[in-house]
Amino acid sequence: MEPRTRAALGAVAALLLLAGCTSTADGGGVDIGGVEGTPGAAGLRDPYFPKLGNGGYDVTHYALDLAYDPRSGRLDGTAMITARAAQDLSAFNLDLAGLAVDSAVVDGDPASVNRAGTELTLRPRADIGKGEVFRTTIEYSGVPRTITDADGSKEGWLRTRDGAVALGEPAGSMAWFPGNHHPSDKATYDVTLTVPQGTQAVSNGVRTSERTANGRTTSVWHSAEPMASYLATVAVGQYRTKVSATPSGLPVLTAADPSVAAKSDPLLARIPELLAWQEENFGPYPFSATGAIVERTGDAGYALETQTRPFFPLDSLTVEILVHELAHQWYGNSVTPADWKDMWLNEGFAVYAEWLYAEDFENVPAQVNFEAAFATDANWDFPPADPPSAENLFDPPVYQRGAMVLHKIRQQVGDDTFYEILAGWAAKHRHGNASTADFTAYAEEVAGEDLGEVWDVWLYGDGKPKRP
Structure with a gap:
């Protein structure tokens, strides 16, 4: 993250702690699998955010299918989460702030869902044995939340003039998809984004396809290397995008708001050069894509090292901060x-x-x-x-x-x-x-x-x- 003054993150901490203070009725559930499990922990007891993240399982892959309407601000999402149980599980938790859960399925069967603050507790029809791989599908919808910290800085889902950008450090990713939102649980990602025709959608990793039909454009993004959820991003807007490659063949994709594209182009063009210099110092670049997202000044108050595609408001796009956020691809993103x-x-x-x-x-x-x-x-x-x-x-x-x-x-x-x-x-x-x-x-x-x-x-x- 770009160096900045954040006098307090108290509002975020309070939001996370709230999840542990609200009681709901037990969701029930019948064990038909011969496993006597116990619920996974509702938090990982991180010293700073004890309710952030969840215990009892390890996520290996997120497949997020998202449709966003910039005019209404509505997000419709399906999160397909593949995980491995670290214990015998009778129930497990996911972190999600604000959005409504429309349905939940675990391994093909409906699961009961209870909600307390930012905690979703899912009780599958059958207990899950330790070591088993299980798949959870959550359908959800609503207007994603912008989380405001006590110092006035904002994260989560940030509305822009023509779209939105999602920034997640430290807790903002739970504003737009359910997951195990602690940096210790990294996973690979596939993100499918559907937006109105004429609007671009950008995420982490490599764009594997893009198609337009019936007035909507759908793009698919693949992150083959593990990523902490706070580094996941989506950006929606009428961007000017450029696609190129480094001399070694690494794909480079940049997206800039049209009003700032001309000013940002000279520095963005230096990404291959700067990465080559960093490889000399830090070793091989650890990911299969690179690039950047640039928005207008004021659309966010800081730059962020979102994996493979760091984010910058124009006033933060300097060579020093570009070097800083690219260095994070090694230190913070690969080594988390x-x-x-x-x-x-x-x-x-x-x-x-x-x-x-x-x-x-x-x-x-x-x-x-x-x-x-x-x-x-x-x-x-x-x-x-x-x-x-x-x-x-x-x-x-x-x-x-x-x-x-x-x-x-x-x-x-x-x-x-x-x-x-x-x-x-x-x-x-x-x-x-x-x-x-x-x-x-x-x-x-x-x-x-x-x-x-x-x-x-x-x-x-x-x-x-x-x-x-």
């Missing part, structure tokens, strides 16, 4: 945090990518940016690996002090070993999840030395050290 507490592994790495770009292309050593960050009081409000609350997940220490941690590693181990750590970390956890503890252990393993002083002072230390 195990918990929201590990957010510095996303943002600290992406900020350091900006410092490396300045070093290589603008003759500004990373040390200069380090010293500027060191001198900024806001970067010392808390340790980057230990934000005090959900309200602080996107505060300056996570970004700038996170980057300072990487610079101190570089100073201690030298450039050769440091770049080995950068690329090796992305390779070791490619398409997976990892924690801060995983990173500190890995860095010491590659360095062959104790980096405890870096962790104690820069990653976990309270207060500002006397000198850099």
Whole structure:
């Protein structure tokens, strides 16, 4: 995510906690499969969003079939969710905010549905055995919700002049599809989007087909690599799209609102060049497509690293932020945090990518940016690996002090070993999840030395050290 001030995420946290405070009647259900299951947990007890995500199963694939009318704002959706049970399940939960559930089916049989806040509890006709793959189909509809954080920033489903864009960090994806909305449960995606003829619809991954009939255009998007749900996006509008390829054949698709296309074109044209430079530093690009979505200034208050196709309002489309969001494709998107507490592994790495770009292309050593960050009081409000609350997940220490941690590693181990750590970390956890503890252990393993002083002072230390 683009560095920005988010003084509070309290409204989102309250929304998620509400799900655990509302009681409903048991939905019943008859066990006819010979398995005596128990309900999956209604949350994963994330330190910041304890009700976000759900226990008892692992989603492997989402197939979302969505029809959107920009004039009315109505979304009609079918979510087909393939998952594997991690325990014997008598019931399980999905996260969904606002939209009405029209029907629910598990493995071909109707399932009872109870709702409490943002939690859907589904009780299948037969209990599901541990290790079994099961398929859930939810039909839902309504006008998707825009979630407003306490600082005024917005996520979820954002209406634009001619359509909408869906942004999901940290909790907005539950505003437009039901799922297991925690970064630890990644899945592949197929998204089918139907919109009025003359309107474009864009999502993550590769567009595999597009057809127009009876006044409506339907496009199909495939994400072959696992994706955390907060990185999923759809964008609907009268975009000017461009399709090209990198020299290695990687497909590039960009979509820009016509009013900002001319201004955005020069930077978007640099995506292949910037990716080539990042591959030199971070290793092979981890996905099968790339590109960007650009909207008008004001359509959102920040850029976001939506997987393979980062999103930018025009005022956020600078070379530094483009470098930042593209770097997230390695750090955050391919290697995804195990918990929201590990957010510095996303943002600290992406900020350091900006410092490396300045070093290589603008003759500004990373040390200069380090010293500027060191001198900024806001970067010392808390340790980057230990934000005090959900309200602080996107505060300056996570970004700038996170980057300072990487610079101190570089100073201690030298450039050769440091770049080995950068690329090796992305390779070791490619398409997976990892924690801060995983990173500190890995860095010491590659360095062959104790980096405890870096962790104690820069990653976990309270207060500002006397000198850099």
